[in-house]
Amino acid sequence: MDQKSPILKLNNIHKHYQMGDSDIRAVDGITLDIYRGEFISILGKSGSGKSTLMHIIGLLDHPTEGTVKFEDRIMSELKDHELAVLRSEKIGFVFQAFNLLPRTSALDNVILPTLYNKYISKRQGIKKANELLEKVSMKDRIKNTPGQLSGGQQQRVAICRALVNDPSLILADEPTGNLDSKSGLEILNLLHSLHEVGKTVIIVTHDVNISSITDRVIKLSDGKVFEDKWQKHDGEDYLNNMEIF
Numbered sequence: 001m002d003q004k005s006p007i008l009k010l011n012n013i014h015k016h017y018q019m020g021d022s023d024i025r026a027v028d029g030i031t032l033d034i035y036r037g038e039f040i041s042i043l044g045k046s047g048s049g050k051s052t053l054m055h056i057i058g059l060l061d062h063p064t065e066g067t068v069k070f071e072d073r074i075m076s077e078l079k080d081h082e083l084a085v086l087r088s089e090k091i092g093f094v095f096q097a098f099n100l101l102p103r104t105s106a107l108d109n110v111i112l113p114t115l116y117n118k119y120i121s122k123r124q125g126i127k128k129a130n131e132l133l134e135k136v137s138m139k140d141r142i143k144n145t146p147g148q149l150s151g152g153q154q155q156r157v158a159i160c161r162a163l164v165n166d167p168s169l170i171l172a173d174e175p176t177g178n179l180d181s182k183s184g185l186e187i188l189n190l191l192h193s194l195h196e197v198g199k200t201v202i203i204v205t206h207d208v209n210i211s212s213i214t215d216r217v218i219k220l221s222d223g224k225v226f227e228d229k230w231q232k233h234d235g236e237d238y239l240n241n242m243e244i245f
Contacts, residue, residue: 006034007070007200008071008169009068011066013065015223037198038202040201040203041216045221052223089119089167091167100161106141113165159190170202175187175188191203216228
């Protein structure tokens, strides 16, 4: 793939829902190019369409109209199982609610995505998971289940799980929403560090403060992009310049 071509290209994307006699336009004609290595926030209030757009970007939902291209492949041409493989190998998800398996150790939660990746052996998966957990200061907690971890620790495990297949894109949906301010800052530091080493990172948020640390802010309202801007930000100062990766 040409480094100058978009890793993700959305062309005139619409997503409509029928609710009774009403046609709900959750996403209404969005066109975007996302390039490798970008650090982006998608900013909007509840009902702005940001969650629907996130599901389309993450290949979790199909648009009603329009074309989605990921690494130059047209998504509508792929079968469901092909999309599932692509998601597993190319996209790392970080959710507000962590979405960890409750009775499974931190280590096994991180290993899980590698079990569906034909390019990673079991031994490689275990090695990579251990390395990632050590990098986020969770080496001493690898045997703990989510219930034995704080919210910040659970989110660090979730980020390791998102990274274990070395994805092209990290998609974080309100990643600090369930955390206290200290833990939230640690998670933002981690996401910023991933961008610093060349990962494409998209944060979906309603919080202007969080969007202030990204290089590009895409603002949504009523299913439309009303502003798409690049910014010089104070991310280094805001994030206390924590170097993890």
